[in-house]
Amino acid sequence: MTEWGEPGQDWxxxxxxxxxxRRAFLRRAAELGLSGPALLAVLAACAGETKTxxxxxxxxxxxxASPTSAGTSVATKQATPAGQPKQGGQIIIGxxxxxxxxxxxxxxxxxxxxxxxxxxxxxxxxKLDTLEPKPGLAKSWQRDNLTYTFQLQDNAKFSxxxxxxxxxxxxxxxxxxxxxTASPRQSRFLSIQGAKAYAAGSADDVAxxxxxxxxxxxxxxxxxxxxxxxxLRYVSPVPKRLLEGKDLSAKSQDPFFQKPIGAGPxxxxxxxxxxxxxAERNPYYYEQGLPYLDRFTHRVIADAQSLANALLSGxxxxxxxxxxxxxxQLKNNANLTVIVPPFTQPxxxxxxxxHPYLSxxxxxxxVAYALDMNQFxxxxxxxxxxxxxxxxxxSNWAFDDSIQPxxxxxxxxxxxxxxxxxxxxxxxxxxxxxxxxxxxxxxYTQQQLEKIGWKIKASVIEWTVLVTRTINKxxxxxxxxxxxxxxxxxxxxxxxxxNGSQNYTSYSNPQLDTLLDQARKELDTQKAKDLYKQIQRxxxxxxxxxxxxxRPFLHVxxxxxxxxxxxxxTGGIFAELERVYVAK
Amino acid sequence: MTTGIVAYLIRRLxxxxxxxxxxxLLLFVLVHxxxxxxxxxxxxxxxxxxxxxxxxxKNFGLDKPLPVQYVIYLSHLLHGDLGRAYGFGxxxxxxxxxxxxxxxxxxxxxxxxxALLCAIPLGIIxxxxxxxxxxxxxxxxxxxxxxxxxxxxxxxxxxxxxxxLGWLPALSAGQAQAPLAERWKFVLMPVLALALPxxxxxxxFVRSAMLEVLRQDYLTTARAKGLSERVVLWRHALRNALxxxxxxxxxxxxxxxxxxxxxxxxxxxxxxxxxxxxxITRRDYPVILGVTLLAGVFVVVVNIVVxxxxxxxxxxxxxxxx
Numbered sequence: 001m002t003e004w005g006e007p008g009q010d011w012x013x014x015x016x017x018x019x020x021x022r023r024a025f026l027r028r029a030a031e032l033g034l035s036g037p038a039l040l041a042v043l044a045a046c047a048g049e050t051k052t053x054x055x056x057x058x059x060x061x062x063x064x065a066s067p068t069s070a071g072t073s074v075a076t077k078q079a080t081p082a083g084q085p086k087q088g089g090q091i092i093i094g095x096x097x098x099x100x101x102x103x104x105x106x107x108x109x110x111x112x113x114x115x116x117x118x119x120x121x122x123x124x125x126x127k128l129d130t131l132e133p134k135p136g137l138a139k140s141w142q143r144d145n146l147t148y149t150f151q152l153q154d155n156a157k158f159s160x161x162x163x164x165x166x167x168x169x170x171x172x173x174x175x176x177x178x179x180x181t182a183s184p185r186q187s188r189f190l191s192i193q194g195a196k197a198y199a200a201g202s203a204d205d206v207a208x209x210x211x212x213x214x215x216x217x218x219x220x221x222x223x224x225x226x227x228x229x230x231x232l233r234y235v236s237p238v239p240k241r242l243l244e245g246k247d248l249s250a251k252s253q254d255p256f257f258q259k260p261i262g263a264g265p266x267x268x269x270x271x272x273x274x275x276x277x278x279a280e281r282n283p284y285y286y287e288q289g290l291p292y293l294d295r296f297t298h299r300v301i302a303d304a305q306s307l308a309n310a311l312l313s314g315x316x317x318x319x320x321x322x323x324x325x326x327x328x329q330l331k332n333n334a335n336l337t338v339i340v341p342p343f344t345q346p347x348x349x350x351x352x353x354x355h356p357y358l359s360x361x362x363x364x365x366x367v368a369y370a371l372d373m374n375q376f377x378x379x380x381x382x383x384x385x386x387x388x389x390x391x392x393x394x395s396n397w398a399f400d401d402s403i404q405p406x407x408x409x410x411x412x413x414x415x416x417x418x419x420x421x422x423x424x425x426x427x428x429x430x431x432x433x434x435x436x437x438x439x440x441x442x443x444y445t446q447q448q449l450e451k452i453g454w455k456i457k458a459s460v461i462e463w464t465v466l467v468t469r470t471i472n473k474x475x476x477x478x479x480x481x482x483x484x485x486x487x488x489x490x491x492x493x494x495x496x497x498x499n500g501s502q503n504y505t506s507y508s509n510p511q512l513d514t515l516l517d518q519a520r521k522e523l524d525t526q527k528a529k530d531l532y533k534q535i536q537r538x539x540x541x542x543x544x545x546x547x548x549x550x551r552p553f554l555h556v557x558x559x560x561x562x563x564x565x566x567x568x569x570t571g572g573i574f575a576e577l578e579r580v581y582v583a584k
Numbered sequence: 585m586t587t588g589i590v591a592y593l594i595r596r597l598x599x600x601x602x603x604x605x606x607x608x609l610l611l612f613v614l615v616h617x618x619x620x621x622x623x624x625x626x627x628x629x630x631x632x633x634x635x636x637x638x639x640x641x642k643n644f645g646l647d648k649p650l651p652v653q654y655v656i657y658l659s660h661l662l663h664g665d666l667g668r669a670y671g672f673g674x675x676x677x678x679x680x681x682x683x684x685x686x687x688x689x690x691x692x693x694x695x696x697x698x699a700l701l702c703a704i705p706l707g708i709i710x711x712x713x714x715x716x717x718x719x720x721x722x723x724x725x726x727x728x729x730x731x732x733x734x735x736x737x738x739x740x741x742x743x744x745x746x747x748x749l750g751w752l753p754a755l756s757a758g759q760a761q762a763p764l765a766e767r768w769k770f771v772l773m774p775v776l777a778l779a780l781p782x783x784x785x786x787x788x789f790v791r792s793a794m795l796e797v798l799r800q801d802y803l804t805t806a807r808a809k810g811l812s813e814r815v816v817l818w819r820h821a822l823r824n825a826l827x828x829x830x831x832x833x834x835x836x837x838x839x840x841x842x843x844x845x846x847x848x849x850x851x852x853x854x855x856x857x858x859x860x861x862x863x864i865t866r867r868d869y870p871v872i873l874g875v876t877l878l879a880g881v882f883v884v885v886v887n888i889v890v891x892x893x894x895x896x897x898x899x900x901x902x903x904x905x906x
Binding site: 108109274297300313462463471 | 619620621622624625626634635636637639640642643644668669670671672673674675680683684739742743746747750753754755757758846849850851852854858859861862865866867
């Protein structure tokens with residue numbers, strides 16, 4: 001769960017909501033010493049910490065790389081405390097939400113995906129700064145038109161000592177494609193030749209996947225796919241000999257998924273669900289000397305304030321989930337390093353264009369004009385967040401840096417709304433319960449729209465309900481995070497093309513359809529960048545969603561650790577935990 | 585009398601069967617009626633494709649009509665199979681419950697025991713020395729204790745005892761790795777956070793029950809017989825005052841399995857409360873049903889035990905049918 005779940009605090013709100021507003025309660029809590037002094041005073045993120053990477057070549061560039069150089073240079077550059085990397089020590093990482101599963105075929109949220117990466121590694125990894133593809137279990141690759149040939153790491157082994165072969169990788173991709181697996185990753189690999197037929201059950205094998213020899217795999221695509229290489233980060237190979245013919249889906253009863261064996265840097269030890277997930281160094285990991293740490297514990301602490309307390313008391317060594325409200329308190333602690341990582345795609349509002357009123361462009365623009373995002377960022381995001389600048393995360397290579405946040409202009413908003421006619425009284429805006437900044441944004445939106453003469457219905461509902469309603473297009477205005485791109489701008493195609501499988505807004509624009517289709521097939525980065533520039537312009541003018549604000553995350557780790565890099569990639573500063581070490 | 589108890593027990597247990605069956609039906613319907621889809625917990629905003637959801641629902645058997653799902657659930661249940669969690673690593677529900685039921689029982693047993701040990705003497709003193717300074721102090725203390733939400737108390741304890749003073753670990757997680765002699769440190773704060781409001785609650789009960797008993801004629805008789813005040817209080821007064829306390833404690837014990845959800849979350853106590861909360865937010869039907877069913881069984885059992893305890897305390901209570 002990437003949410004600021006704060007489930008424990010829900011109860012606090014329920015309890016106190018009658019007497020105190022949420023913010024007032026936080027303030028009082030601060031005065032009582034619960035959240036430390038000067039809770040409201042806010043520091044802007046240090047320049048060095050929010051370092052946003054510059055552009056990089058996109059996916060699809062033919063590339064041959066050596067495995068060891070990639071990544072290490074980045075990691076050591078950021079290693080602030082002195083000391084040579086050495087083996088030993090352990091880390092306890094606190095998390096608010098528990099992983100749903102560690103089955104690499106179906107894991108689909110940040111905690112599960114991160115654990116899968118630690119246990120199984122990835123076939124292709126992402127560079128932590130530019131998010132371009134870099135070698136993972138695939139040591140190198142070459143592209144010849146539509147055919148990619150991958151060379152596996154020479155000594156890649158599973159944690160039981162057996163060899164990882166191209167057969168295992170092919171088996172894993174086919175497992176993801178098979179209909180019975182119900183893998184949320186399936187749609188990412190349908191560009192492989194014959195994949196659609198295999199997924200539909202009309203072919204027994206995937207024509208485009210060929211095992212050349214134990215260490216070489218060839219994959220042929222049906223059409224150019226700029227996302228293909230970075231999508232291979234979703235391939236976390238499993239041993240074929242242990243899983244052939246077995247149920248790979250979420251409901252699988254195979255003991256493998258209770259005690260998995262992978263080729264990742266760490267090896268499964270135990271998992272008490274809702275408590276500790278423990279893994280130790282995989283002695284067979286292909287990279288010499290890695291990981292540095294002997295073991296890690298991923299500990300669920302469901303209460304956000306308790307998580308902060310555990311960091312302050314030193315009971316846990318790091319976390320990605322302290323709330324911005326605890327920023328000062330954590331920053332003032334001598335033992336902790338607090339990092340504000342690069343922003344992901346923005347939060348905001350998602351409009352259902354099937355609604356007659358919301359289908360009017362001036363209505364959506366009126367919403368954007370009516371909201372003062374600078375004020376919201378300062379008040380509700382403690383100055384750590386920022387007004388949003390379009391659908392693509394600012395650290396992504398495809399982001400158009402000339403985009404400015406939407407201006408605040410209440411008069412303009414009024415005028416636009418007058419043009420559109422009187423708003424119906426039943427338009428509902430949705431936010432998910434327990435996600436404090438989103439709840440705040442809902443309230444703020446309600447107040448601001450009232451100023452321009454629009455009374456909305458503000459509903460705070462549970463996360464699973466919000467997801468179900470959005471997917472079924474049973475909403476008026478939902479959360480903008482369903483659309484936009486953090487890692488792969490190619491995601492915009494399925495979200496905004498007329499027949500896109502995740503087109504929840506029901507947006508349709510033939511010009512954009514063409515551009516998106518071109519962009520997702522464009523392997524030349526510069527050309528792709530130009531295409532995405534036009535795409536961003538169109539989306540920001542039409543505003544099927546209003547990308548309003550960047551949510552700040554806090555990544556916190558004890559000062560004695562080094563070797564980590566701030567990134568938007570899953571796992572944040574722990575994305576490459578095998579490179580993290582105890583420096584003193 | 586023993587045959588009376590056995591017959592009574594059998595009657596109660598037989599009566600419990602339709603009760604629990606009804607409970608499963610009610611729970612099943614309620615859980616499925618609640619909005620939200622368990623499959624939604626498996627998707628992030630970026631990966632929510634309708635095809636995936638459809639296939640995943642099919643895999644979990646959620647595409648079948650509700651009555652069919654219920655019959656399947658029931659037939660598994662009769663074989664002692666509570667099913668498998670959708671999330672939580674797909675573990676069997678029974679395993680999930682077994683992993684943490686002891687932790688919850690231990691926590692609650694310690695808290696209730698501590699509460700009773702403090703509350704009974706406090707309540708008696710308060711009653712015997714009614715309106716004394718001590719009584720007033722205990723009364724004020726009890727009201728504060730009742731008024732304090734225990735999550736707040738827990739966070740305060742955690743902040744001062746762990747963060748500020750560094751005396752105790754902030755979390756209970758990790759106790760399994762600690763040496764045996766150190767374990768109490770992991771237990772103390774959650775037990776205190778649970779016990780303090782309970783002490784207040786029980787104290788008020790003991791006090792009022794004692795006051796009521798103290799006014800009875802038979803105590804005057806006892807004193808008139810020349811019995812020492814100690815014997816009067818402990819043997820005659822307390823024993824009679826215990827009956828309402830047993831009822832109240834029974835009610836409290838029955839809550840155990842539902843768990844100290846908030847306290848378990850704050851201290852990352854590896855118990856059922858944590859599991860229940862997560863399961864509800866994710867609509868993990870098998871886990872929700874499993875835990876609530878267990879809670880139902882527990883309530884039935886505790887009620888029977890409480891009824892049996894009445895016999896021990898009050899000889900006038902009997903199970904023989906007249």
